[in-house]
Amino acid sequence: MGTKVLFLTLHAAREIMEGFDTIIVGAGSAGCVLANRLSADPAHRVLLIEDGGDNQHPFISMAGGFVKIMGRPQYFRSFPVAEEAGRRKEMHSYGRGLGGSSAINGTWYLRGEPEDYDGWAAQGLVGWGWDDIARCFRTIENYRAPGADPARGSDGEVQITPSTYASPIFDALVEAFASQGMPFASDVTAPGCHVGRSQYTVSRGGQRVSAYDAFVKPIRNRKNLAIIHPAIVKRVAIRHGRAIGVVCDREGSETTFTAACEVIVAAGVYGSPALLQRSGIGDGGLLQALGIAVVRESGAVGRNLCDHHKLGVSFDLANHPGTNREFVGWRLYRNALRYFLTRSGPLARVGLPITGMIASSGQAWPDFQVAAAPFAMRTINEMAASPGSPITAKPGLTFSGYHLRPRSRGSVAITTADFRTAPRVAGQIWSDPYDRDKALELFRLFRRLAAAPALAGYIGAERMPGADVIDDDALCEMVHKMVEYGLHGTGTCTMGVDPATSVVDARCRVHGIAALRVVDGSILPTPVSGNTNGPIMAVAQRASELILADRHR
Ligand SMILES: Cc1cc2nc3c(=O)[nH]c(=O)nc-3n(C[C@H](O)[C@H](O)[C@H](O)COP(=O)(O)OP(=O)(O)OC[C@H]3O[C@@H](n4cnc5c(N)ncnc54)[C@H](O)[C@@H]3O)c2cc1C
Numbered sequence: 336m337g338t339k340v341l342f343l344t345l346h347a348a349r350e351i352m353e354g355f356d357t358i359i360v361g362a363g364s365a366g367c368v369l370a371n372r373l374s375a376d377p378a379h380r381v382l383l384i385e386d387g388g389d390n391q392h393p394f395i396s397m398a399g400g401f402v403k404i405m406g407r408p409q410y411f412r413s414f415p416v417a418e419e420a421g422r423r424k425e426m427h428s429y430g431r432g433l434g435g436s437s438a439i440n441g442t443w444y445l446r447g448e449p450e451d452y453d454g455w456a457a458q459g460l461v462g463w464g465w466d467d468i469a470r471c472f473r474t475i476e477n478y479r480a481p482g483a484d485p486a487r488g489s490d491g492e493v494q495i496t497p498s499t500y501a502s503p504i505f506d507a508l509v510e511a512f513a514s515q516g517m518p519f520a521s522d523v524t525a526p527g528c529h530v531g532r533s534q535y536t537v538s539r540g541g542q543r544v545s546a547y548d549a550f551v552k553p554i555r556n557r558k559n560l561a562i563i564h565p566a567i568v569k570r571v572a573i574r575h576g577r578a579i580g581v582v583c584d585r586e587g588s589e590t591t592f593t594a595a596c597e598v599i600v601a602a603g604v605y606g607s608p609a610l611l612q613r614s615g616i617g618d619g620g621l622l623q624a625l626g627i628a629v630v631r632e633s634g635a636v637g638r639n640l641c642d643h644h645k646l647g648v649s650f651d652l653a654n655h656p657g658t659n660r661e662f663v664g665w666r667l668y669r670n671a672l673r674y675f676l677t678r679s680g681p682l683a684r685v686g687l688p689i690t691g692m693i694a695s696s697g698q699a700w701p702d703f704q705v706a707a708a709p710f711a712m713r714t715i716n717e718m719a720a721s722p723g724s725p726i727t728a729k730p731g732l733t734f735s736g737y738h739l740r741p742r743s744r745g746s747v748a749i750t751t752a753d754f755r756t757a758p759r760v761a762g763q764i765w766s767d768p769y770d771r772d773k774a775l776e777l778f779r780l781f782r783r784l785a786a787a788p789a790l791a792g793y794i795g796a797e798r799m800p801g802a803d804v805i806d807d808d809a810l811c812e813m814v815h816k817m818v819e820y821g822l823h824g825t826g827t828c829t830m831g832v833d834p835a836t837s838v839v840d841a842r843c844r845v846h847g848i849a850a851l852r853v854v855d856g857s858i859l860p861t862p863v864s865g866n867t868n869g870p871i872m873a874v875a876q877r878a879s880e881l882i883l884a885d886r887h888r
Pocket of ligand 1 (some may be wrong): 361362364366386387420428431432434435436437440441444445509567569602603604606607608616645736823824855856866868869871
């Protein structure tokens with residue numbers, strides 16, 4: 336597939352490859368769904384371009400292995416975050432290679448709440464309400480555990496399995512959560528406030544299910560689907576207000592691929608706005624300062640960055656061995672062997688086994704996601720005092736959670752026209768004081784859970800900041816250091832009806848540019864109330880329906 340035209344310049348060979356109808360940039364959670372759906376018609380020629388490699392490392396298919404490869408440039412794209420006063424320096428690493436972030440994430444699966452999506456429809460985004468999105472979840476899900484919510488899908492591509500962790504401490508944790516307004520539910524992804532077994536994008540055979548595994552691997556031999564990697568898209572080629580293809584760097588040589596139908600950018604929450612900006616779509620002042628010709632003035636590109644705020648607290652654990660010891664010393668080797676022989680054991684699932692959803696004060700639907708495990712990492716203070724492995728054998732118990740609907744907004748902007756330089760991320764974690772109040776409320780919920788009678792006998796000393804830190808100001812200072820970005824970024828190419836404040840319309844088309852769409856986490860106008868991989872795959876499923884409908888029109 337693809338007609339090749341070679342241009343020789345004084346500097347390097349430049350190729351033009353023709354013969355594709357649709358080009359998808361980025362093989363992450365969204366890009367893989369799109370590649371599957373949009374290539375279902377054998378007459379439609381699809382090209383999927385991905386910056387990274389094939390992600391075939393055994394530490395990727397073993398969900399618990401991601402800790403071992405965390406941050407390695409082969410599997411992660413890293414983005415420096417502008418420093419915030421009173422906080423640690425941060426670097427955000429999202430996935431790279433086939434599967435994108437779904438190939439290296441924590442595999443925790445949730446859907447978000449109906450109100451999240453109905454809120455989008457209420458903003459005028461026709462076709463994005465819960466009824467439509469619930470259907471898309473059903474289409475992609477393959478969940479067959481007993482007690483599944485009737486709304487779940489059981490025949491889709493994405494295998495999802497619940498935690499199987501069993502221990503008296505699990506039962507005690509369930510009771511503690513119930514004491515705080517979260518009764519036990521047999522399916523934690525069902526809407527509303529409750530606690531349940533965490534669910535993971537891990538197959539019934541014990542292997543991570545990335546979006547690539549689910550959607551592309553089984554169909555990669557389609558003759559009308561070409562996958563090119565590693566190749567980084569430098570910019571979208573736009574002529575007379577219409578996207579006509581993409582200009583790529585493939586190990587130092589430049590190739591232009593043309594698209595007869597359209598280009599779809601699915602490069603992730605930082606990659607997509609950066610690519611639009613390098614293509615001349617963005618804030619005119621920024622682009623001109625970097626010497627980039629303005630194709631379409633759009634101040635919304637890179638704005639509205641939202642991320643879940645993550646917070647955790649660990650306690651010493653008494654009268655229970657905990658699971659820390661499973662990840663150090665001879666037990667780690669035993670568990671690795673067990674995993675490779677039977678695809679089971681502590682390394683087959685990485686997440687905290689129990690998930691609770693609860694609405695904070697004044698909220699009508701859950702905006703705190705809380706998890707717990709008889710496991711603890713060393714605290715940031717301990718790590719600063721003596722760097723080394725974050726895991727020791729010392730038993731601990733952790734509550735960890737997200738504030739799911741923060742009001743602070745950050746931004747992403749390129750700092751040079753060079754495609755090799757990562758864009759600058761400004762997170763601004765507590766720029767809205769509402770988020771500071773919610774962080775304190777979440778932290779106090781952790782302490783109430785720890786104090787629940789069901790956990791008496793298990794819980795020892797609070798490790799950080801320590802039970803003696805109680806007044807608002809002192810707690811606030813510590814929590815401000817401890818709170819992290821959830822790596823669930825959304826909103827930087829936001830979908831909306833007003834071209835002045837959004838980047839794409841309700842059919843994911845970039846305002847003002849023909850034949851160009853964005854489909855990935857960057858288009859979510861507001862955050863969803865749960866981890867983002869599942870929702871982003873469902874959003875891509877919904878986008879594929881709209882794109883196919885447009886194609887047939
Ligand atoms: C460490 C980590 C842990 C997480 N844990 C969880 C979890 O447990 N559960 C959950 O639901 N969510 C989790 N998430 C979030 C979730 O995985 C992401 O929100 C989701 O996968 C993002 O999907 P996406 O399609 O928007 O982008 P990605 O999946 O990030 O895909 C973007 C792809 O585009 C490629 N790309 C970018 N620019 C270019 C370019 N110019 N040319 C070519 N290719 C390009 C990238 O290499 C990447 O493969 C986690 C995220 C991280 C980083």
